[in-house]
Amino acid sequence: MQLRMINNIFKLVRETANRNYKGFFIVISFVCFLGLLLSTLLALPWGNFVSASCRWDCFWYSDIVENGYSRLPLLYDPLRPAQGAWAFFPLYPLLTRTTGYFLALNTQSAGLLVNIILWPFLIFLCYRDLELRNIHVDRFLFSALFVVYPFNIWYTAQYSEAIYGVLLMAAIVTLRSERVGLAALMCALLSTSRPTGFIMTICLSAWWLFSTPRDSKNFIRNAVYRRISDSLLLVAAGGAGLSLFVLYLFYVTGDGFAFAHVEIAWNKKFCFFVFNIFRAFKHKHERAFGIYALLSTLVIGKMCSRKWWLNALLVGTTALLASSTGVQSIERYVFANPLTMQFLACITLSCSRRLIWIALTVMIIMHIATTLLWYKESILVI
Amino acid sequence: MVQGKYFSDMIRIKFIFLLLSFDAFSFIKGLKPHVSRAYRDYYILHSITNDAYLNATRAELSKVKP
Numbered sequence: 001m002q003l004r005m006i007n008n009i010f011k012l013v014r015e016t017a018n019r020n021y022k023g024f025f026i027v028i029s030f031v032c033f034l035g036l037l038l039s040t041l042l043a044l045p046w047g048n049f050v051s052a053s054c055r056w057d058c059f060w061y062s063d064i065v066e067n068g069y070s071r072l073p074l075l076y077d078p079l080r081p082a083q084g085a086w087a088f089f090p091l092y093p094l095l096t097r098t099t100g101y102f103l104a105l106n107t108q109s110a111g112l113l114v115n116i117i118l119w120p121f122l123i124f125l126c127y128r129d130l131e132l133r134n135i136h137v138d139r140f141l142f143s144a145l146f147v148v149y150p151f152n153i154w155y156t157a158q159y160s161e162a163i164y165g166v167l168l169m170a171a172i173v174t175l176r177s178e179r180v181g182l183a184a185l186m187c188a189l190l191s192t193s194r195p196t197g198f199i200m201t202i203c204l205s206a207w208w209l210f211s212t213p214r215d216s217k218n219f220i221r222n223a224v225y226r227r228i229s230d231s232l233l234l235v236a237a238g239g240a241g242l243s244l245f246v247l248y249l250f251y252v253t254g255d256g257f258a259f260a261h262v263e264i265a266w267n268k269k270f271c272f273f274v275f276n277i278f279r280a281f282k283h284k285h286e287r288a289f290g291i292y293a294l295l296s297t298l299v300i301g302k303m304c305s306r307k308w309w310l311n312a313l314l315v316g317t318t319a320l321l322a323s324s325t326g327v328q329s330i331e332r333y334v335f336a337n338p339l340t341m342q343f344l345a346c347i348t349l350s351c352s353r354r355l356i357w358i359a360l361t362v363m364i365i366m367h368i369a370t371t372l373l374w375y376k377e378s379i380l381v382i
Numbered sequence: 383m384v385q386g387k388y389f390s391d392m393i394r395i396k397f398i399f400l401l402l403s404f405d406a407f408s409f410i411k412g413l414k415p416h417v418s419r420a421y422r423d424y425y426i427l428h429s430i431t432n433d434a435y436l437n438a439t440r441a442e443l444s445k446v447k448p
Contacts, residue, residue: 256412
């Protein structure tokens with residue numbers, strides 16, 4: 001009787017998700033709500049969900065929201081000597097400050113609210129991207145996999161992952177829909193959200209230039225010129241977003257590229273990524289990152305197929321850039337990337353029903369573990 | 383209709399050129415930082431240590447403050 005009731009609930013949820021986009025969004029929001037409920041319950045020993053989720057880089061984002069970017073780095077902080085907020089791009093703090101101002105919320109609550117609102121949109125965009133590629137998966141299970149995925153913790157914390165992911169997927173979806181003007185706007189905003197934003201714009205521009213147009217039978221000279229001008233528009237728009245931040249930093253600090261130069265204060269120097277991976281295994285407290293880096297290589301390798309080559313290009317480029325300055329946080333750059341989550345969700349959903357439910361169960365357990373590690377401020381999920 | 387398409391293409395090209403000029407301007411600005419010697423040595427040239435930079439900057443600030 002109870003089993004039949006559970007089956008009926010699942011059937012209702014599936015029908016709602018498959019009815020139309022509105023129904024799908026309602027189901028995504030409901031599943032996200034259940035995920036948030038779990039995170040809130042797990043956060044109880046740490047006071048409340050808002051303060052428990054503010055870890056690691058949340059300090060910097062909060063500082064930017066409350067004090068803006070300063071002319072000098074931290075000179076008297078023994079935990080963060082010579083480090084500066086310039087490494088953190090302005091879009092997420094700006095959204096947080098605006099939200100906090102209009103809704104009269106404190107910094108941490110506003111920052112969390114921004115990500116809670118963006119998270120369902122990200123899941124929807126990841127699904128929409130698959131649809132545009134004629135890849136059809138179960139909508140409800142796709143949402144569920146995203147919500148229980150162990151490395152999605154940064155999307156419900158005060159980090160810039162959500163805004164970056166939404167803009168990246170929005171740029172891809174608008175390009176696939178051949179709305180290049182809108183894609184250029186997404187690229188401009190993407191470049192103000194994270195340091196890798198502009199690099200992603202360049203990759204998208206190259207992908208757009210070399211990808212086959214829909215009506216490839218009419219591939220005439222004008223279409224080629226159009227593609228070239230589209231790609232230039234994307235790069236120029238992405239560059240303009242980054243340029244605004246460069247000029248602002250030049251005005252505040254005297255150094256337009258302070259966001260890159262300040263990385264030395266975190267002991268990050270450019271080096272061949274393989275050396276950084278080897279170095280990680282030599283130090284006990286960095287071995288986990290070495291393992292993450294190897295697993296990342298495996299996943300990116302699996303992505304290298306005709307069907308997933310854009311995912312491989314973008315995630316691979318991100319991993320290469322990140323690991324060239326050290327492997328700390330590589331798990332966030334690769335496994336929390338929406339394109340990786342999309343890929344892994346599709347691989348899981350292509351298995352048998354039994355395996356899918358086993359995967360979901362294992363992921364829920366791992367999700368609980370990573371959430372608790374996050375609240376404990378463990379270096380394993382930095 | 384062809385003339386209209388020509389004008390919209392021209393506007394598009396001019397807009398791209400404007401954006402690229404802006405990008406080039408900010409890139410050139412970024413290549414010439416106006417910073418202290420200690421800042422340049424630590425953050426850009428990596429020729430001094432973290433402690434040396436902090437000491438030099440604190441000393442500079444104490445000279446400026448009354």
